[in-house]
Amino acid sequence: xxxxxxxxxxxxxxxxxxxxxxxxxxxxxxxxxxxxxxxxxxxxxxxxxxxxxxxxxxxxxxxxxxxxxxxxxxxxxxxxxxxxxxxxxxxxxxxxxxxxxxxxxxxxxxxxxxxxxxxxxxxxxxxxxxxxxxxxxxxxxxxxxxxxxxxxxxxxxxxxxxxxxxxxxxxxxxxxxxxxxxxxxxxxxxxxxxxxxxxxxxxxxxxxxxxxxxxxxxxxxxxxxxxxxxxxxxxxxxxxxxxxxxxxxxxxxxxxxxxxxxxxxxxxxxxxxxxxxxxxxxxxxxxxxxxxxxxxxxxxxxxxxxxxxxxxxxxxxxxxxxxxxxxxxxxxxxxxxxxxxxxxxxxxxxxxxxxxxxxxxxxxxxxxxxxxxxxxxxxxxxxxxxxxxxxxxxxxxxxxxxxxxxxxxxxxxxxxxxxxxxxxxxxxxxxxxxxxxxxxxxxxxxxxxxxxxxxxxxxxxxxxxxxxxxxxxxxxxxxxxxxxxxxxxxxxxxxxxxxxxxxxxxxxxxxxxxxxxxxxxxxxxxxxxxxxxxxxxxxxxxxxxxxxxxxx
Amino acid sequence: xxxxxxxxxxxxxxxxxxxxxxxxxxxxxxxxxxxxxxxxxxxxxxxxxxxxxxxxxxxxxxxxxxxxxxxxxxxxxxxxxxxxxxxxxxxxxxxxxxxxxxxxxxxxxxxxxxxxxxxxxxxxxxxxxxxxxxxxxxxxxxxxxxxxxxxxxxxxxxxxxxxxxxxxxxxxxxxxxxxxxxxxxxxxxxxxxxxxxxxxxxxxxxxxxxxxxxxxxxxxx
Ligand SMILES: [Cu+2]
Ligand SMILES: [Cu+2]
Numbered sequence: 001x002x003x004x005x006x007x008x009x010x011x012x013x014x015x016x017x018x019x020x021x022x023x024x025x026x027x028x029x030x031x032x033x034x035x036x037x038x039x040x041x042x043x044x045x046x047x048x049x050x051x052x053x054x055x056x057x058x059x060x061x062x063x064x065x066x067x068x069x070x071x072x073x074x075x076x077x078x079x080x081x082x083x084x085x086x087x088x089x090x091x092x093x094x095x096x097x098x099x100x101x102x103x104x105x106x107x108x109x110x111x112x113x114x115x116x117x118x119x120x121x122x123x124x125x126x127x128x129x130x131x132x133x134x135x136x137x138x139x140x141x142x143x144x145x146x147x148x149x150x151x152x153x154x155x156x157x158x159x160x161x162x163x164x165x166x167x168x169x170x171x172x173x174x175x176x177x178x179x180x181x182x183x184x185x186x187x188x189x190x191x192x193x194x195x196x197x198x199x200x201x202x203x204x205x206x207x208x209x210x211x212x213x214x215x216x217x218x219x220x221x222x223x224x225x226x227x228x229x230x231x232x233x234x235x236x237x238x239x240x241x242x243x244x245x246x247x248x249x250x251x252x253x254x255x256x257x258x259x260x261x262x263x264x265x266x267x268x269x270x271x272x273x274x275x276x277x278x279x280x281x282x283x284x285x286x287x288x289x290x291x292x293x294x295x296x297x298x299x300x301x302x303x304x305x306x307x308x309x310x311x312x313x314x315x316x317x318x319x320x321x322x323x324x325x326x327x328x329x330x331x332x333x334x335x336x337x338x339x340x341x342x343x344x345x346x347x348x349x350x351x352x353x354x355x356x357x358x359x360x361x362x363x364x365x366x367x368x369x370x371x372x373x374x375x376x377x378x379x380x381x382x383x384x385x386x387x388x389x390x391x392x393x394x395x396x397x398x399x400x401x402x403x404x405x406x407x408x409x410x411x412x413x414x415x416x417x418x419x420x421x422x423x424x425x426x427x428x429x430x431x432x433x434x435x436x437x438x439x440x441x442x443x444x445x446x447x448x449x450x451x452x453x454x455x456x457x458x459x460x461x462x463x464x465x466x467x468x469x470x471x472x473x474x475x476x477x478x479x480x481x482x483x484x485x486x487x488x489x490x491x492x493x494x495x496x497x498x499x500x501x502x503x504x505x506x507x508x509x510x511x512x513x514x515x516x517x518x519x520x521x522x523x524x525x526x527x528x529x530x531x532x533x534x535x536x537x538x539x540x541x542x543x544x545x546x547x548x549x550x551x552x
Numbered sequence: 553x554x555x556x557x558x559x560x561x562x563x564x565x566x567x568x569x570x571x572x573x574x575x576x577x578x579x580x581x582x583x584x585x586x587x588x589x590x591x592x593x594x595x596x597x598x599x600x601x602x603x604x605x606x607x608x609x610x611x612x613x614x615x616x617x618x619x620x621x622x623x624x625x626x627x628x629x630x631x632x633x634x635x636x637x638x639x640x641x642x643x644x645x646x647x648x649x650x651x652x653x654x655x656x657x658x659x660x661x662x663x664x665x666x667x668x669x670x671x672x673x674x675x676x677x678x679x680x681x682x683x684x685x686x687x688x689x690x691x692x693x694x695x696x697x698x699x700x701x702x703x704x705x706x707x708x709x710x711x712x713x714x715x716x717x718x719x720x721x722x723x724x725x726x727x728x729x730x731x732x733x734x735x736x737x738x739x740x741x742x743x744x745x746x747x748x749x750x751x752x753x754x755x756x757x758x759x760x761x762x763x764x765x766x767x768x769x770x771x772x773x
């Protein structure tokens with residue numbers, strides 16, 4: 001199944017992206033130090049067993065690129081989009097199964113191109129995942145030649161693959177819903193994936209175009225982003241962030257959907273304000289197109305324009321707040337079961353609150369002038385993408401693993417993984433706010449080069465040690481997945497007593513998803529603890545009681 | 553070490569306004585965060601699963617929904633409006649300049665050009681790498697540009713940051729209130745020498761400044 005393939009490839013890529021992060025943390029705590037074990041790495045990642053200025057630049061560039069494009073997007077959209085959309089809507093397959101397969105193999109090809117760049121002369125791209133021109137547009141500025149070209153090509157190919165996926169998801173959601181599955185009976189995770197697919201469809205072509213122009217500048221002698229030939233460096237930033245901000249929501253909306261499923265199921269309560277939740281996601285998606293300038297307040301863009309973007313950015317905080325309050329409302333008077341999946345979902349909410357609130361500092365243009373391009377930003381994005389998206393991914397794996405593979409995951413191991421990750425995550429990323437306030441810039445490999453940063457070096461060491469614990473804890477997740485695949489307890493059809501349609505299919509579902517006829521939907525997805533039922537759940541596929549039906 | 557857990561010492565005229573906004577947002581977010589966490593933890597403890605108890609069937613509450621939507625919208629839009637004038641003063645208007653410089657970023661140094669004794673950026677102007685001397689309490693105006701890639705002119709003690717973009721000249725101003733020397737790191741990734749790219753801002757009395765400038769003119773010949 002394509003969902004599983006996306007999952008395994010993305011978990012493999014996560015270990016590579018994680019390794020890059022470990023290398024960076026090693027360097028930031030002990031800059032310019034030789035570690036003999038580094039010599040096993042390719043030449044592009046270490047210089048005489050030490051991490052130096054140019055390998056460091058390659059490491060953070062590849063860390064972000066891999067985590068964003070080859071881990072978070074493939075798991076949330078590729079894996080769970082593919083797996084959940086047909087099952088939760090009552091469809092036998094996606095609308096275009098062949099296109100689906102093609103989308104996976106095209107994306108895998110993009111991964112191969114990206115990986116290849118570790119071994120080309122000059123090493124992989126080193127201009128940051130944002131690849132600001134002119135730094136990225138002229139090889140001599142970074143000293144990276146083919147690495148950056150491959151970076152562009154890989155992301156162009158990936159864009160094509162994701163586009164195929166997006167078309168497929170949108171068509172499936174519109175056309176393939178089973179009888180009774182109206183739009184407002186769709187689970188919120190399907191809403192989130194549907195909205196995400198629309199964002200992908202509209203945002204990716206912008207990135208693809210920008211990348212093509214960058215490649216022309218690098219290889220074809222054009223000057224789209226190069227001032228000597230009449231080009232404009234800020235054009236790259238406008239194009240990149242016009243894609244890039246919706247991209248941020250592409251990575252968080254599915255997480256919000258997942259958290260909503262898990263929190264409702266394990267609180268045994270309907271989601272608080274179902275329609276408000278769906279509308280909030282739609283408005284986030286809409287507003288995400290008019291906030292990109294908040295990445296460019298200090299770029300030289302007209303300051304008056306900055307004021308406009310500050311206003312839209314503040315406004316986009318409102319639907320995010322609505323979602324948080326509604327998750328709290330769902331917990332209120334619930335009957336909360338603390339499974340590993342639920343712990344991760346609750347952590348998603350708590351960490352997303354911190355990431356959301358720290359965003360307000362950046363939205364405020366004068367404050368951003370100070371914290372822009374410092375570790376405050378690094379802290380913020382990791383609270384959103386790790387604290388947010390990745391905790392949602394961990395929760396989703398724990399929750400849907402039985403359906404995907406027919407076996408339960410080990411709960412104890414899952415909880416141990418959760419707690420170590422949760423504590424180590426906060427020890428790693430919270431102190432970065434303090435570094436940022438101290439003026440610590442991002443993307444510098446040796447903070448001890450600056451007198452004003454020297455007193456902060458103990459914090460850097462503390463962060464690095466926490467990061468190593470955080471990285472090591474992920475081995476528990478891998479161990480749990482492998483152990484459970486082989487030895488896990490056999491899963492029943494509906495182990496969590498959940499309401500949505502995927503739990504009416506066999507675990508794991510065979511070809512065509514249901515052996516008999518496809519289920520018919522009689523009610524909304526969150527009828528937990530409904531007075532209509534003696535049980536604390538009332539599945540979407542269960543017909544109304546005959547007595548009630550007669551009374552109608 | 554504790555004194556380093558906050559901002560570096562502020563020496564600019566607009567710094568206090570920025571710090572004030574930061575502290576305002578800090579307290580708003582701390583209070584909101586505390587309220588959300590108190591509610592969350594209370595619910596998590598009180599409504600934990602106990603056998604024989606069923607959750608209450610609540611689908612939502614439109615009044616509450618309207619309440620928290622309006623409340624967050626009002627706070628956030630108010631913050632935006634409060635920040636507007638500070639931003640405009642720093643980046644759009646600002647007071648008329650008293651001393652003028654041209655600054656260019658290049659891999660991996662800041663080039664600071666001082667006008668010649670005739671006050672013009674002509675043949676008598678002097679260019680110094682990484683050393684920026686300014687007289688105290690005077691409005692400094694800079695024409696900022698770059699010779700290769702994007703750099704970012706960052707003076708933490710002034711709370712000032714502005715990208716230097718090739719092909720553009722961007723106007724920056726500040727007024728330093730305290731003598732001393734302060735770092736001017738580059739805040740935008742600009743290549744393998746990005747880490748370590750920094751200049752020094754020396755704020756001194758008018759007399760010291762004039763003396764230093766004269767030495768530069770002399771060195772030039
Ligand atoms: Cu953004
Ligand atoms: Cu620079």
